[in-house]
Amino acid sequence: MDFISIKNNSALPLASVPELDYHTFFEVNTSLMRGDPGRHCATLHGIPEKERVRLLCAIADDATGEIHLSTSVVSRDQVLRSMAGEVPACERFEREIHENFGISYTGHPWLKPVRYPFDRADRSQEIASYPFYSMESDELHEVGVGPIHAGVIEPGHFRFICNGEQILHLEIQLGFQHRGVEALFLRQQGVLQQVMLAEGIAGDTVAGHTTAHSMVREALAGVDAGEGAAFSRTMALELERMAIHTGDMAALCTDVAYQLGSAVFGRLRTPLVNFFQEWGGNRLGKGLIRPGRNQFPFTPQLGTRLSAILDAYERDFEEMSAMLFNLPSALSRFERTGVVSREDLLSIGAVGMAARMGGLTRDIRSSHPSLWYPSLAHQPVVKHHGDVYSRVQIRRDEIRQSMHHVRQLLEQIPDTVESRILPEIMAPGRLALSLVEGWRGEICHCALTGPHGELRHYKVKDPSFHNWMALALAVRNNEISDFPICNKSFNLSYCGHDL
Amino acid sequence: MIFDNLKILFHQGKQYIPDVTTVEVPGIFRGRPVISREPVDGEQLAALCPTGALTASPVTIDLGKCTFCGECAHRFPEKVRFTKDYHLSTNVRERLVIREGEDRPVEVDPTQVRREVHRLLGRSLKLRQVSAAGDNSAEWELNAANNVQFDMSRFGIEFVASPRHADGVVITGPISENMAEPLQICYEAVPEPKIVVLAGTDAISGGIYAGSPALNRNFTERYAPDLYIAGNPPHPLTVINGLLDLTRKKG
Secondary structure, eight states: OOSEEEETTEEEEGGGSOBOOHHHHHHHHHHHHHHOTTEEEEEEEEEEETTEEEEEEEEEETTTTEEEEEEEEEETTOEEEOGGGTOGGGHHHHHHHHHHHOOEEESOSOOOOSSOOTTOSOTTOOGGGOOOOOOOOSSOEEEEEOSSOSSSOOOOEEEEEEETTEEEEEEEEOOTTOOOHHHHHHHOOOHHHHHHHHHHHSTTOHHHHHHHHHHHHHHHHTOOOOHHHHHHHHHHHHHHHHHHHHHHHHHHHHHTTOHHHHHHHHHHHHHHHHHHHHHHSOTTOTTTOBTTBOSSOOOHHHHHHHHHHHHHHHHHHHHHHHHHTTOHHHHHHHTTSSOOOHHHHHHHTOOTHHHHTTTOOOOHHHHSOOTTHHHHTOOOOOOSSOSHHHHHHHHHHHHHHHHHHHHHHHTTOOOOOOOOOOOSSOOTTEEEEEEEEOSSSEEEEEEEEOTTSSEEEEEEEOTHHHHHHHHHHHTTTSBGGGHHHHHHHHOOOSHHHHO | OHHHHHHHHHHHOOOSOSOTTTOOOOTTOOOSEEEOOOOOOHHHHHHHOTTSOEETTTTEEETTTOOOOOHHHHHOTTTEEEOSOOOOEESSGGGGEEETTOOOOOOOOGGGSOHHHHHHHSSOEEEEEEESSOOSHHHHHHHHTTSTTTOGGGGTEEEOSOGGGOSEEEEESSOBHHHHHHHHHHHHHSOSSOEEEEESHHHHHOGGGTTOTTBOOHHHHHSOOSEEEOSSSOOHHHHHHHHHHHHHOOO
8 A cells, every 4th residue: 555544533653654765655645635625635744763854744535534644754865856846735844844854846836934943954044034025026016014013913924015005916924933842842741741832832722732632642642531521622622613703703893993893792702711711710721621631521510601601692693793794884895805716725725714715625523523523413614705705704604503513512511520641651653643623724733652652753733834825815916905804814823833 | 773783782781890900700710829838749749830830848839930720739739729819910020939828919019110110101001012922822812901891991001003102012922033033123112211021921931932942032131021920821800900000009
């Protein structure tokens, strides 16, 4: 076999993953991805092995629920044929491999730096001298924004090339948020330390990243955390989606100067995040999810409380939504603004909500389900226009859907108090991979144990890694004044990308 | 249309928190911890802490390093208890250290506040926020501090877009090497007199990222912070009370 197929959240010996020569590796993986839009690259990255680098490619197959793994060992001075030449979605993965290890590619559009990590292969590359795309013309001008933005948000630099008010091209430079998270996973081997690192990958996606991390850690340790933990994680994931989507709807109203919507959606987020605090002591869900454990079992009392919160929320949410979706002044800003076509989404490998708003059905909850999702029979919400309006609609619909899921869960609260102690030392030489549908989309955590059962390699992929390109494409030919709503309609993560 | 608007307004009821200094927060909020005199194996307790915020003998917790994960209280409930006290801001770094057998609030020491802070910033405080590798949780809570419930702007405290309009910077995140220069440029653009506020565990000590080679924390050594706001992330009430205490509490 040219690849081995595993199920989501499972571990296997690294030795059982087929090791191919690069030519075969290239052919196998590109042909897998070319054939079917349901097969997409979940991760493609390098694992250092002394002087050489082991490339690992994981193709998620949405139809079968499998993940196809293959590896290839290459040397750092080798020049490889770029997969991005065939499958553009691999573009950023290859840039990352180039930046981390110095491996070069032929046929790659432009091997630009991704995030200027502290351990980059070429230390002479400086974040202050990023090679922006530019156009020489008397007609055009450039607008630079950031890294520090006008609001209270994370840093990143946007460079627009404009013709008058119209955006011809946007390039997004990231890396300012780089904290060296992946390296810290190896320096800090404690179970608690590692899950805290996972909590901080993107502090607005705590449930998503801690669930993925816990599943990887448990797969490597061969421990099942039990149905109570699975229930809590599913509940946390859906509540997180509701809370953030609600906040995003407030922000979108702010960006079209609709004060009432901004205030009402903004305050509606509060009871949801406060429920996280009632449940686990922190408004963002930090401390709630732990590998091997159900730290804060979901009690029937919490269920009664949540049920009341949702009833009150739903009334006000529906009233406000009905108003917003019938408001011509808001709709005229949303409709046909920031359009991304399905073809473009497919070619850049968009995932999650950003893919579903443009007709691409990608949702780990239905394609690679785990936790309580199989019993919820989740059906992805899909919109087709790819504009800001679709992204507002999908939030409203996903809030309704998550509320429905949560209410279903509330009828099945498990009566278990099991708790397992997770061993710090795991089986040696094993690889584990977890895909979790966070509110932004597909989160991928991939870990490898060393000869002594310690973590030897940890790789994180936030959905934003794919989706930043969707924003850059969305704003083309739009007025620069529409950039804020385009940006907010995606609400991508800087720290999740920069790691 | 106008009646629908009024109906929505009416349905919201009263949302703002009348007294942000005394309101009780819901649930099991992990705020200021209290350490009892109960004898325990201090070494075992300290070894639990993911960031080394706990010392063994005597048992202390440094809230500047604490990530409020609650593991110590979970395993040693008779020794450590997290209260719902959200007053966790101070201008004196040592005050963030909670000691065994003590149950006293974390406070701003008004005698150590620069005079111009009271004189010039006591009624109106404009701040430039800089996220320097923050994980977007502290940023999130700073934004929440200005929603209709917490409504920080009623006190004349606001976040502004330009450092030229600001009276200081609020830093979140452990400060990455890649953000060190932009932060410095932003700070220099703020006119004097100006304050430096570190919001959240990551900003105060580096938190779980402390010691990472991807950080550059020289800024915190170069400029003495005027306020430390503890929390992971800090609760909006911690933020508001901290800023009010700093600028309005007279010695």
